[in-house]
Amino acid sequence: MEIWNFGEPSCKCERCGAIFWYEERTSGRARRMPSFGLCCQQGKVDLPPFREPPAYLTKLLRKDNRKRSKNYMQNIRLYNSMFAFTTMGGKVDTEINNGGGPYVFRMNGQNYHRIGNLLPEGEDKPRWAQLYIYDTENEVKNRINASTSEDKRESIDPHIVEGLKNMLDRDNILAKKFRMARDRFEEGDYHNVRLKLINKRRTDGRRNDMPSATEVAALIVNDTAENRKGRDIIVQYRDTKPRRISQKHPKFMAMQYPLLFPYGEDGYRENIPYILKEGAKCKRKHVTMLEYYAYRIQQRTNQSMHLLMCEKLTLQFIVDALACILQYRLDWIKTHQGNLRTELYAGLQDTIDRGDTRADQVGKRILLPSTFTDSPRYKAQNFQDAMAICRWAGYPDLFVTFTCNTAWPEIQAMLQEVGQTAYERPDIVDRVFHIKLKEFMRDIRERGYFGKTLASNIPY
Structure with missing residues (x-):
């Protein structure tokens, strides 16, 4: 039996330009005109392309200055946290990387993003978005002290911090809005000043349809009314606890990842419409969050791919x-x-099977359907499907565990082309694994390498 190597990706989505292997084509399509659905859902999703990052960030990513670029990439999560407007609520597992293997980003607990006040309380040190407003004469020092422990400060390059600060002040629309609040405070107006990050857009979020500056944020002065309608983010002057922000807000990701979105670009929001052909019927009319992020993490030759080049920060973003x-x-x-x-x-009946006897709890639980991956019903149904096959066809002849090898030539060829390693691009590893898995199952089911197949099942 020959080793099967399907080579480098040689196809491109004719609608959005995403790069694919031919084996990833949508089933049922003509072999001469392959179509792909992983990227833009066959043309239904059309989002604004990423702009090339600012020149300073491009130099750090392209490793033009090897020593400084190496320091930046090794500490990229720290540099990002220094300039993030929000903080993550999930607990990052730091012990998982103590074994010396490939870097893994794992988060435990409930994840959420929070934003604080415009100014710190009392003797509290500034943090998060406050660093754009408070004591900006010592901003570089404040950012390093607020985001790193003493044992890690020596690894931070102040020149990089200064360069990133200047870059964001010049190019990031969110940074400009918070600097606007700083200017107001420097004029002596400390009371009843709030910053409103607007959720609603007049544009629909598709290609070449970007929001204007007035749609992003507004400075509210001498208006004490609480405006909690919708998902607008109101950043108070003082006297409030950090607030959770909605993952449906257009600036949700831009506020947490300013080094991935250096211009403060909009992210996912509800009601981004599909691009539908005239007369086409579709039950759903708008882009889902899954479809949005699936579109964003594709590699394309016609736009910047800096989102996929940031190593540890890219992994954090994907999680x-x-x-x-x-x-x-x-x-x-x-x-x-x-x-x-x-x-x-x-x-x-589930309640009875669990042995619950308190009637006041019956009917009040949140039930997860079997369509939710890894839910109890999802696992139970997959197990029952496998057992039903065994009941009909008898005991299985083969029980196969199929694993992936990051040294596969298809993975290495793609990684060498983009100059990255396997741990930096789990999307490539995963896609190659699934191509190999489908071909392996085709060998068993259709080509009959082990004889005629009566039944088979992949229980996940």
Whole structure:
């Protein structure tokens, strides 16, 4: 049997320009005109392209200054946290990387983003967005002290911090809005000043349809009324605790990752419309959060790919995006329990099977349907499907564990082309794994290398 090597990716989505292997084409399409759905859902998703990052950031990413670029990439998560307007609520597992293996970013607990006041309270030191407003004469020192412990400060290059500060002041629309609040305070107006980060947009979020500066933020002076309508973010002057912000706000990711979104670009928001052909029918009319991020992390030759070049920070962003997607789904399930009850008619029987005896708890739990990946019902149904096959066809002849090798030539060829390693691009490793897995199953099911196949199952 020959070793199967499907080579480098040789196809490009004709609609959005994403790069693919031919083997990733949508099933049922003509072989001469392959179509792909992982990127833009076959043309239904059309988002503004990423701009090339500012020149200073480009030099750090391209490693033009080797010593400084190496320091930047090694500490990129620290540099990002210095300039982030918000903080993450999840607990990052730091012990998982003590073994000396490839870097892994793992987060435990509930993840959320919080934003504080415009100014620190009393003797508190400035943090997060406050560093754009408070004591800006010592800003570089304040940022280093606020974001790093004493044992890590020696690894931080103040020149990089200064360069990033100047870059964001010049190019980042969010930084400009917070500097606007600083200027107001320097004029002596300390009272009843709030910064409103606006959620609603007049534009629809598609290509070449960007929001104007007045749609992003507004400085509110001498207006004490609480405006909690919608998902606008109101940054108070003082006297409030850090507030959680909605993952549906357009600036949710830009506030947490200023080094990934150096211009403060909009991210996902609700009601971004599909691009539909005339007369086409579609149950859903708008882009989902999953489709949005799937579009964003594709590699394209016609736009900047700096989002995928930031190593540890890119991994953090992908994990954060997945957490947002899962939370979005869970919120929907929580608010649509009435719709799901007809599917989950066995809810009371589940309670009995668990041995619950308190009647006041029956019917009050949030039930996760089997369509939610890794939920108890998802696992139970997959197990039952596998057992049903065994009941019909008998005991299995093969029980195969299929693993991935990052040294596969397809992975290495793609990584060498972009100048990265396997741990920096889990998306490439995952895609090659699934291509190999599908081909392996085709060998067994269709080509009959082990004889005629009556039944098979992948229980996940």
